[in-house]
Amino acid sequence: MKIxxxxxxxxxxxxxxxxxxxHMFVNYTGSKNHSAVLAxxxxxxxxxxxxxxRDIDIFACGIGPGGLTGLRVGxxxxxxxxxxxxxxxxxxxxxQALAMNLSSWSGEIVIARKAxxxxxxTSCYHDNECILKPSIYAISQVREKxxxxxxxxxxxxxxxxxxxxxxxxxxYLENVRAENLVEIAHxxxxxxxxxxxxxxxxxxxxxxxxxxxxxxxPFSS
Amino acid sequence: MKIxxxxxxxxxxxxxxxxxxxHMFVNYTGSKNHSAVLAxxxxxxxxxxxxxxRDIDIFACGIGPGGLTGLRVGxxxxxxxxxxxxxxxxxxxxxQALAMNLSSWSGEIVIARKAxxxxxxTSCYHDNECILKPSIYAISQVREKxxxxxxxxxxxxxxxxxxxxxxxxxxYLENVRAENLVEIAHxxxxxxxxxxxxxxxxxxxxxxxxxxxxxxxPFSS
Numbered sequence: 001m002k003i004x005x006x007x008x009x010x011x012x013x014x015x016x017x018x019x020x021x022x023h024m025f026v027n028y029t030g031s032k033n034h035s036a037v038l039a040x041x042x043x044x045x046x047x048x049x050x051x052x053x054r055d056i057d058i059f060a061c062g063i064g065p066g067g068l069t070g071l072r073v074g075x076x077x078x079x080x081x082x083x084x085x086x087x088x089x090x091x092x093x094x095x096q097a098l099a100m101n102l103s104s105w106s107g108e109i110v111i112a113r114k115a116x117x118x119x120x121x122t123s124c125y126h127d128n129e130c131i132l133k134p135s136i137y138a139i140s141q142v143r144e145k146x147x148x149x150x151x152x153x154x155x156x157x158x159x160x161x162x163x164x165x166x167x168x169x170x171x172y173l174e175n176v177r178a179e180n181l182v183e184i185a186h187x188x189x190x191x192x193x194x195x196x197x198x199x200x201x202x203x204x205x206x207x208x209x210x211x212x213x214x215x216x217x218p219f220s221s
Numbered sequence: 222m223k224i225x226x227x228x229x230x231x232x233x234x235x236x237x238x239x240x241x242x243x244h245m246f247v248n249y250t251g252s253k254n255h256s257a258v259l260a261x262x263x264x265x266x267x268x269x270x271x272x273x274x275r276d277i278d279i280f281a282c283g284i285g286p287g288g289l290t291g292l293r294v295g296x297x298x299x300x301x302x303x304x305x306x307x308x309x310x311x312x313x314x315x316x317q318a319l320a321m322n323l324s325s326w327s328g329e330i331v332i333a334r335k336a337x338x339x340x341x342x343t344s345c346y347h348d349n350e351c352i353l354k355p356s357i358y359a360i361s362q363v364r365e366k367x368x369x370x371x372x373x374x375x376x377x378x379x380x381x382x383x384x385x386x387x388x389x390x391x392x393y394l395e396n397v398r399a400e401n402l403v404e405i406a407h408x409x410x411x412x413x414x415x416x417x418x419x420x421x422x423x424x425x426x427x428x429x430x431x432x433x434x435x436x437x438x439p440f441s442s
Contacts, residue, residue: 173324
């Protein structure tokens, strides 16, 4: 079973390949947009492991939450490869993969990412279980939630908001890693696979464009 | 500051690059020997980040403990690159980098790798501090040590020997990761740098060849 896994929800491109004899994990962060780097990184990796796109059995793809443009690039690229060879895809919640960077932490893992003023994208995990689904919350709500936890550690670019009520994860564990995507792909049931055209980013908030569009409609709420 | 980091102490080749604008981490496991893969992996990575060997400021190198032939390949390659351009090298204890896979574990981290019958290569870490230096110990000694710990987790290919007295780390955290090597390189003091010709594997045990050689000498102990 040949798995190719991609996540572009964070500033890092996480790209993993795994089969029975080879595993290759690449985590790349640079100043160029994901759109300028991803295709060439995929080509580099597949060329190194001497595997072609048509040989891949499962394409795993991080669907966020995360930066929407980056996510769109990752998802579109995976869709392109999977559609070209009629393969299935596996959507992976990026925050679940991120939480695995702290899998040896015995307490609650809180992912907190910047959202619009006063809000954070948040999800919580404990013992590899999701205990709070990814959504957008007021900072005060998240603070209350954290105060109810026994031993919270916060990860993500909004973690400093909670420095007084939780431990903060070290900087080098801040990005989704290819190893975790592939690990999730290995342990996912077969019925989690979907057709590539159904792959969608995990929307937690309407984009500014959508909000403006709705404002211009008559009778909008 | 351009850092290139290599570790070949485990079945995985860990290769990391980092400068002010780009970070690239590659962790590769395959069926070929490290000697057949390492040079080509270094070339692939440096070509992707558009950096030449001569541009590297610091070469960080895992010195073990670990498989001696693999280590020799990594160390020799790093020595070659550093000598060619008169650069310094940073020796990194591989088990310290490995322990960082569990850096969110609040208890003691025990690295246990297979050695000759009845023995294990062991080191222990707690809160990123080394509390037992890498050495070779009788299994019974390690067991006693672990029993004196509050909350031990064991990592390494000999971990199952201690399943009854400690938690065992998950399989996907078993190999040294490039991210950790680079993180150690970033936080090392400048006086930890040495001349490439001084780079040596961390010997924990005489090789079979050395033991046989000594046996053949008159007056050997």
